[in-house]
Amino acid sequence: MKKLISYQLVDYLERRGVEYVFGLCGHTVIALLDAMKDSKLKYISVRHEQIASTAADGYARVTKKASVCMTHLGPGLTNAVTGVANAATDNIPMVVIAGDVPSYYYGKHPHQEINMHCDGSQYDIFKPFVKRAWRLDTPELLPEILDKAFRLAESGRPGPVLISIPMDMFSREIDDSNFERTYKDSHETVKPTLQKETAIQIAKKLIDAENPLIHIGGHTVYSGATKELTELVEFLDLPVTRSLMGQGGISDTHPLFVGTTGFWGTYFVNGKSSTADLVLAVGTRMKEADASSWYEGISFSQKSRFIQIDIDPEEIGRNYPVEIGAVADPKLALAAILEAAKELKPEGINRPELRAEIAKYRAEFKASNKAISDDGRFPMTPQRILKDVREVFPTDGLIFTDVGWNKNGVSQQFDITEPDTIFHPGGLATMGFGSAAILGAKLAAPDKKVITLIGDGGFGTNPSVLAAAVEQNIPCVWVIMNNGAFGTIAGLEGGAYGHSFGTIFHTPDGEKYNPDWAEVAKAYGVKSKKITSADEFKGAFEEAINANVPYLLDVPMENIPVPTDGIWNINDIYNPKENVVEGKLVSGEATRFAHVATK
Structure with missing residues (x-):
């Protein structure tokens, strides 16, 4: 039976379990609005496309499923850019459905078309930051594109994707048999874990290290690895630092949690991470703000040995050389390492001095803020x-x-x-x-x-x-x-x-x-x-x-700066120092910045 593409798209979203569509109207998408009008989907209309894409971002962060954002062409799409790009840099899954000019008017300057360098190229705007951008040129391909879009948005390192649909496509009819594949395609992608041999190798290095540390990032939280992380940390008494996005990966009150590294880190926190002999980095890209602009020995040091676990192979070894680089889901990887650690050292490890040191620091830090907090x-x-x-x-x-x-x-x-x-x-x-x-x-x-x-x-x-x-x-x-x-x-x-x-x-x-x-x-x-x-x-x-x-x-509120002991290269750009050249500490001059855990 033949059916309008707009209605078949809505049917697909319903079957996919999509509940909300965040968007703003425009002449290119009213056919889709017509199809949504009496559907199970709830349309969240806003007054600016950046609000639509950012609200969709917030929804996906909570549900951990790809949200759906709908935009008009031209200014609608460009208004949505910032919210979608923010989701992309924070690894948040989203499917953006954008109306486009009629396919038979490409390059003729139809209303609101963007075609400065190429005809029919609206979707190029999103290419620098989405995982994939599709333009629907053949209506029969929509079912396949939809399955690919949701799977790609949610799997690997999550992120937004774009489907740009010329407005005439919404009003075309195709036989619903084209959508048969969407009833068969699974909605989940199995995530990779560590091979047992690799888990044992990592566990042994953690057990043998004198001064090991786990550093976590946002994907540790996103993967739901809190239980596995906490159990591993407690079994081997491992101190934990985190990036900004890693907050919530382990309780901030846990006796082995040290704090946030990087520019917003304190001397103690950065000192712990920079003097570790072994750093297990999980679900983190070791970005600038979290690594003190990668200055040697400030938040991290290349004298440390690094093990990096990330769902995205492109991130392994990007900023620090690794002894072991493993592509795996953080939750599954930490569970495998814990299992291996229990086999290798059933009695676990106790570091009472470490716990006491962290407790002393945290008590002193809170005491130093008490007066201004009260x-x-x-x-x-x-x-x-x-x-x-x-x-x-x-x-x-x-x-x-x-x-x-x-x-x-x-x-x-x-x-x-x-x-x-x-x-x-x-x-x-x-x-x-x-x-x-x-x-x-x-x-x-x-x-x-x-x-x-x-x-x-x-x-x-x-x-x-x-x-x-x-x-x-x-x-x-x-x-x-x-x-x-x-x-x-x-x-x-x-x-x-x-x-x-x-x-x-x-x-x-x-x-x-x-x-x-x-x-x-x-x-x-x-x-x-x-x-x-x-x-x-x-x-x-x-x-x-x-x-x-x-x-x-x-x-x-008073404009009081956030107190920080960390280093950020922009300060050295604005206030050049003799021992800093192009983002690097000149050899022999690092002691001025050296962080000592007991400071």
């Missing part, structure tokens, strides 16, 4: 905001950060004790991520409390998230940490050049300026409150998370 000054200190949030917010609630204190400070100072409860924009570090991602997250987990901690700069990029929350009845909470600036960049510019030009919000005559976000929220129909004292915040926040309606809190 401080009653107003505007509030960011440390006080985080302390009050942690005391009220349930440990199984979902927190989405954005860019600035709410991301870097949370990674460093905010204890996450349950996996899959903290979500950062790590790779692209996109402003406006948190405010939109919570829309998708709340739809994915309606029984959870869902909030974003976001700066006023980040929230101001796309406040129409509020309209989507009201229209779709999504009861999430925005906590705006409002310092009247692009605070992180203001601090960086101040340190490098002694001024804050272009980073502080003010009128041409220099008077401080910011929208009253609480009043803006009210205009959108969102319940809101502007905090007027430090003591008011905690109660207002508790009210907001329990209100079960969209709620915004505008919280005036």
Whole structure:
């Protein structure tokens, strides 16, 4: 029987278990909207395509399944770029379905076509960051493309894919027999684990090492490896450090958890990771911010021996040479290593001195922050905001950060004790991520409390998230940490050049300026409150998370830099030092930066 492509596409999404489609209308996709109108799919309409792609990102982070984002051609697709690219750099699965110009008008300048260098090339826009971009040229190929798209998005290193569909294709009919293959194709791809011999080899190296360390990244969390990681760590008494994206892989209060490495790391944490004789890196790409711009001996050292486990073979040995490189799912790999370790050393290993050293450091670090975390000054200190949030917010609630204190400070100072409860924009570090991602997250987990901690700069990029929350009845909470600036960049510019030009919000005559976000929220129909004292915040926040309606809190905050002992090459670019040349420490000069674990 023949059926319109638009309706067959909707049928496929229903069979695939897709529940929500995030998008924005346009003339190229109204045929798809018509097909969705009476379907089981729930269409989440927003006011900007970056919100659609970012909400889809948030949904996929919670469900760990490919979300679906729908966009119009031209400006619709380009507006979605940032959200899709953010998902790509953070390894989040997504299928983007984009309308395109009619296939028989390629190159003729039909309305909103992009064809500067090649006709029919809209899908080229996404090629630098999606795993694959398809253009549907033959309607009968759609079933095969759909199966490939979802499988590719969810398997290996997850990420977004694009299917660009000329608008005339939606209105073509093909026989539904073309979709028979989609009833047979499995929806799961079996993930690789370690061969037993490899697991034994890795376990033996961990057991024999004098000063071993496990360093975890975001894919350790995404793969659901918390149980396996914790059991291995406890069996061999192994210290654990993590990247920003690795937060939640092991409880931040675990006695063997050391902390975040890299630029936002402390002397103690970076000292532990840089002086290890063996580093087992699991599900991490060892990126710049987590590895102190790869300066030798700061966060990591090439004097260490490295074992790297990653689902993506391209990441093995990218930034540090490895003794063993293994392509495997972190959860399965850690389980295999634990099994091997129990065979090799049934009694396990105890390192009471290590546990005591970590406990002493953590107690001292918390004590050093106590005064500013308890401080009653107003505007509030960011440390006080985080302390009050942690005391009220349930440990199984979902927190989405954005860019600035709410991301870097949370990674460093905010204890996450349950996996899959903290979500950062790590790779692209996109402003406006948190405010939109919570829309998708709340739809994915309606029984959870869902909030974003976001700066006023980040929230101001796309406040129409509020309209989507009201229209779709999504009861999430925005906590705006409002310092009247692009605070992180203001601090960086101040340190490098002694001024804050272009980073502080003010009128041409220099008077401080910011929208009253609480009043803006009210205009959108969102319940809101502007905090007027430090003591008011905690109660207002508790009210907001329990209100079960969209709620915004505008919280005036001091622009205090996140404390850090780490190294970031950009500081050396702006303030050149004699012993740093093109991102490398000159031989013999590394001692000025040397980190000692006991410092």
